[in-house]
Amino acid sequence: MxxxxxxxxxxxxxxxxxxxxxxxxxxxxxxxxxxxxxxxxxxxxxxxxxxxxxxxxxxxxxxxxxxxxxxxxxxxxxxxxxxxxxxxxxxASLFTKENIITTIVILLLLQLLHRINKKYIQNKKFKRFEQKVIRKTEAEQKKEKAAEKAKAEAPPPPPPPSEAKQREAIAAVIDELKEKVAKSALEQTDPQEEKQEEKQEVAKMQLRLALNFYHGKGTTKNDEQALRWFTESAKNKNAEAQYHAGLMHHSGEGTNKDISKAFKYYKDSAEQGNANAQYAVGHCCNNEVDETLIYDEELNKKVKDYKKMFESWKKSAEQGHTMAQYRLGQCYLVGKDTPKNYDEAFKWHKKAAKQGHDKSQHILGDMYANGEGTTKNLQKAFKWHRKAAKQGHDESQHILGLMYYHGDGTTQNYQKAFEWVKKSAKQGNAQAQHNLGFMYYHGKGTSKNYQKAYTHFLIYDYLEKEKHTAN
Structure with a gap:
């Protein structure tokens, strides 16, 4: 450095x-x-x-x-x-108690205003639609009256012409028709068809108006007005309106109960292929409606027309009506106006079961368990009984409990067996009461409890005696 x-x-x-x-x-x-x-x-x-x-x-x-x-x-x-x-x-100053209450009140008021406004708009639309239907209906009625009046005032037909003149007239008409066909026969529309289409369009509008009155959609529910418009639409041969008019007469909604009128409407609708009406006709036949009874010479009295009932249910079932499929399956199962046929019974109950019908699901489970109409299959029997049990079917709940108890079609499980048997017992199933008492007595799926076991045995005994008394 x-x-x-x-x-x-x-x-x-x-x-x-x-x-x-x-x-x-x-x-x-x-x-x-x-x-x-x-x-x-x-x-x-x-x-x-x-x-x-x-x-x-x-x-x-x-x-x-x-x-x-x-x-x-x-x-x-x-x-x-x-x-x-x-x-x-x-x-913190924003979220004070007063501010929160004020906000909630404002939101509720806005919601209320929205609902009032929505209802007002719906009512306004409904009124306009109602007036439109009324105008269309009145116009149709005027046309019908004019046609009837013209028919009544039409001059009497002229006397028949001589044979020679008649031949000449026929030849002239044929020539005229040939010319028309050559020109535009295919392009011309039939005025009668146009008139029919117009009637059907009016009938659809009347049906829609009736359904709005019936369900209270866009207006106050009014059964009398609903029946009025169902009837108007039914006059124009609307199958859906005929069925609904029958329902209202059957149940006495908007009018006095009248099964005869109901059956007439059902029949008219069923003839047009309405599945609901076809089922209703079968139901009337099964419940001895006077119009459906037939005279039996051997018994010397009127009896149910099982043949008509079976035919009506079959037509309805083929269109996918769930209740008709269940009823048809039962007809084949017990041989009601048809020979017993387990294969057909299994077929129709399976169709209804797939649509969620709990009784058909229960019967299908039994048929799989017993091998009726199909190969015996306990796993599938368990599957269908469980579906019915989940919908609250007490017999399937009891059977499901037994299947868990014995391990049929599933793994043995005393706890689940106890749960399902208990659910069935709560619905008043006598056998389930007995088996629940048995499980309490032996401590299967639950702790032993002799007092509860004794109580359920007594309930079972009471239910059985009541059943025998009723029979």
Whole structure:
């Protein structure tokens, strides 16, 4: 190191002897020198000239810089905390009890206004539609009256012409027809067909209006008005309207109960292929409606027309009517107006079961368990009984419990057996009451409880006696 550099460093050290830390300006390096208190000041250093290239040493305190950095950091943290507190305070001021209640009230009022407005619009639309249907109906009635009047006022037919004249007239008509056919026979539409289409269109509008009155859609529910428009539509041979008019007469909605009128409407609708009406006709035959009874010479009295009932249900079942499929399956199963046929019974009960009919699901489970109309399959029997049991069928619940108990078609499980038998017993199934008592007595699927077992045995005994008394 040269003498000038040493002198410069010594001079700097002398100027700030009290501070033991030095910072080289323009660099990040620090120089720290520990000097004893008795060290003499190098006064002789001033006699040497300081070169221009010598670095200038500026005294600085490291602790002071650290404090400044810490202070800045603390201030930023405090500011951040204060901002957070301010946000929380503002949010808290928004979510006061009074503000929340006010908001809820405003929302409820808006919802109410929306509903009122929606109902008003629906009523307005309904009224316009009702007026349109009334105008169309009145126009149709006027046309019918005009046609009847024209028919009544038509002049009597002229006397028959002589044979020669008749031949000439026929030849002229034939020639005229040939010309018309040659020109535009295919392009012309039949006015009678147009009239029929127009009637059907009016009938559909009348049916829609009747359904709106019946269900209270867009207006207040009104059975009298619903029946009126079902009847108007039925006059125009609308099958759906005929069926609904029959239903209302059958149940006495909007009018006095009249099974005879109901059956007439059902029959008219069924003849047009309405599946619901076909089922209803079969139902009337099965329930001895006067119009359906037939005279039996051997018995010398009127009896049910099982043949008509079976035919009506079959037509309805073929169109996918669930109840008709169930009834038809039962007819084949017990041989009602048809020979017993387990294959057909299985076929129709399976169709109804797939549509969710709980009774058909129960019967299908029995048929799989007994191998009737199909191969015996306990797994499938378990599957269908479980479906029926989940829908609340008490017999299937009891059978499902027994299948869990014995492990038929499933893994043996006393706890589940107990659960399903208990569900069936709650619905008043006598056998389930007995088996529930048995499970309490032996502690199967539950803890032993002789008192509960005795109670369920008594209930079973009471239900059985009541059943025998009723029979």
């Amino acid at each position: 040269s003498i000038t550099k040493v002198v410069a460093i010594g001079s700097a050290i002398t100027l700030a002897a009290t501070d033991h830390s030095y910072h080289l300006r323009g660099t990040n390096r620090q120089l720290q020198v520990d000097l004893p208190d008795s060290t003499p000041s190098p006064s002789s250093a001033t006699s040497y000239p300081m070169p221009s290239w010598a670095p200038t040493l500026v005294p600085t305190l490291i602790p002071t810089d650290d404090k400044r950095n810490q202070t800045t950091s603390n201030l930023s943290k405090n500011n951040h905390k204060n901002r957070k507190k301010e946000k929380k305070r503002k949010l």
